[in-house]
Amino acid sequence: MLFRGWGESVDRRWPDLATVVDHVGVGHLVVTRHALVKQVLTDPVTFRPDNALDAVTPMPVAALRVLAGHRFRLPPTLANNSGASHPEIRGIVADALHPTRVAAQQPWLTALVRDRVARLTADLDAGRAVDLYAELAADLPLLVLARLVELPDAPVGAVKDFARAALELFWAPLDAERQRALATEVGRFHTVLRGFAATGGGLAARLRAAGHSPDVVVGALFFLLVAGQETTSQFLTLLLHRLTGEPEVRAGLRAGEVAAADVVEEGLRLEPPIVTWRRVAAVDTTLGGTTVPAGTSIVAWLARAGRDPEVVAAPADFRPGQPGSRRHLAFGAGAHRCVGAQLARMEAAVVVAEAAPLLDGLTVVRPPWCPDNLTFRMPDAFVIRRA
Numbered sequence: 252m253l254f255r256g257w258g259e260s261v262d263r264r265w266p267d268l269a270t271v272v273d274h275v276g277v278g279h280l281v282v283t284r285h286a287l288v289k290q291v292l293t294d295p296v297t298f299r300p301d302n303a304l305d306a307v308t309p310m311p312v313a314a315l316r317v318l319a320g321h322r323f324r325l326p327p328t329l330a331n332n333s334g335a336s337h338p339e340i341r342g343i344v345a346d347a348l349h350p351t352r353v354a355a356q357q358p359w360l361t362a363l364v365r366d367r368v369a370r371l372t373a374d375l376d377a378g379r380a381v382d383l384y385a386e387l388a389a390d391l392p393l394l395v396l397a398r399l400v401e402l403p404d405a406p407v408g409a410v411k412d413f414a415r416a417a418l419e420l421f422w423a424p425l426d427a428e429r430q431r432a433l434a435t436e437v438g439r440f441h442t443v444l445r446g447f448a449a450t451g452g453g454l455a456a457r458l459r460a461a462g463h464s465p466d467v468v469v470g471a472l473f474f475l476l477v478a479g480q481e482t483t484s485q486f487l488t489l490l491l492h493r494l495t496g497e498p499e500v501r502a503g504l505r506a507g508e509v510a511a512a513d514v515v516e517e518g519l520r521l522e523p524p525i526v527t528w529r530r531v532a533a534v535d536t537t538l539g540g541t542t543v544p545a546g547t548s549i550v551a552w553l554a555r556a557g558r559d560p561e562v563v564a565a566p567a568d569f570r571p572g573q574p575g576s577r578r579h580l581a582f583g584a585g586a587h588r589c590v591g592a593q594l595a596r597m598e599a600a601v602v603v604a605e606a607a608p609l610l611d612g613l614t615v616v617r618p619p620w621c622p623d624n625l626t627f628r629m630p631d632a633f634v635i636r637r638a
């Protein structure tokens with residue numbers, strides 16, 4: 252289950268807690284029930300977030316050398332920060348992503364998506380196949396994020412390649428050669444980020460003005476560029492794919508009987524782009540009656556928690572608006588809950604409202620394929636054509 256926490260494995264029978272040993276012999280306590288996942292995520296004293304960004308495949312010396320050559324450092328800033336600086340750094344990031352600032356981006360994003368959908372519709376009408384990941388979902392979240400946090404210009408392709416390389420380097424089962432190649436890609440972009448952090452305006456400038464060291468500014472930007480755009484691209488792709496198999500939901504959207512926001516919540520519940528998230532036990536403790544020694548890696552299975560029968564009456568069905576639909580833990584919970592949740596929801600609602608009509612009367616040429624990864628789905632493509 253560890254590296255494919257979706258699909259068949261998420262629907263299998265599981266105990267509330269299961270120790271699963273990974274590819275390098277490390278045992279992880281996988282938490283499968285909604286209530287227990289929530290308990291872990293909302294108790295940062297007993298279950299600290301310190302291991303959130305640890306490489307699941309330990310890095311060999313060659314890869315570490317490559318990273319060191321780029322002066323790569325990732326001090327605790329956001330997701331893996333259990334220290335005193337977390338609330339302040341989080342507060343500065345949350346200001347940049349404030350709901351009113353997010354709402355102000357909606358008209359711009361809607362116009363952009365509408366324009367793209369018109370072009371894709373013309374392509375489909377002309378009999379061409381289109382890739383909804385590459386041609387619709389991949390760059391939208393990055394374009395919005397760049398406006399919100401005032402990122403200096405960076406080629407979109409370079410940011411996407413870096414982010415995907417980081418997700419693979421830290422969360423995938425890998426061999427040493429691949430680790431070295433990924434470390435080169437991640438390290439190279441880290442150097443670019445150091446430049447942004449030193450001179451950039453917007454969020455970078457606010458973090459600098461608050462007295463945070465260059466390493467902290469780089470660390471915050473690093474995490475945002477990965478978590479703040481790639482996750483949403485993945486989610487948009489997975490959700491659109493899911494909707495191809497939900498004709499009644501699409502009909503409801505068309506008729507104005509189903510709200511795009513409700514479709515997004517069911518999407519997050521059933522197709523979360525982040526399937527697991529880690530914590531580490533800080534002390535000897537118990538969880539759901541099981542003894543948990545200090546130092547245990549806890550894998551909170553977010554994808555499974557969304558399908559807990561305690562949460563909704565029809566856990567496996569895609570029913571927008573069903574009671575409990577919003578109780579998923581796709582954005583985590585507690586002090587580290589996703590600060591970009593509002594932004595991701597807005598982006599997804601715009602895409603659902605504008606792009607769902609594309610899915611009528613089509614054939615899926617190539618469904619999204621997802622590589623082995625502890626945490627991220629990372630769909631590679633989603634190709635459709637008219638039936």
Ligand code: HEM
Pocket residue numbers: 292300329330331332341344348396474475478479480482483486523524525528580581582583584585586587588589590591592594595
């Ligand atoms: C569908 C899209 C997204 C999903 C599913 C998602 C999910 C998550 C999850 C599971 C966490 C860990 C929460 C925890 O430890 O309890 C997290 C943290 C975080 N996310 Fe997101 N996220 C998404 C989009 C975004 C966006 C758009 C941004 C910003 C632009 C963002 C920024 C962050 C940050 C900064 C944190 C760390 C918060 C902290 O530690 O205080 N995420 N996200």
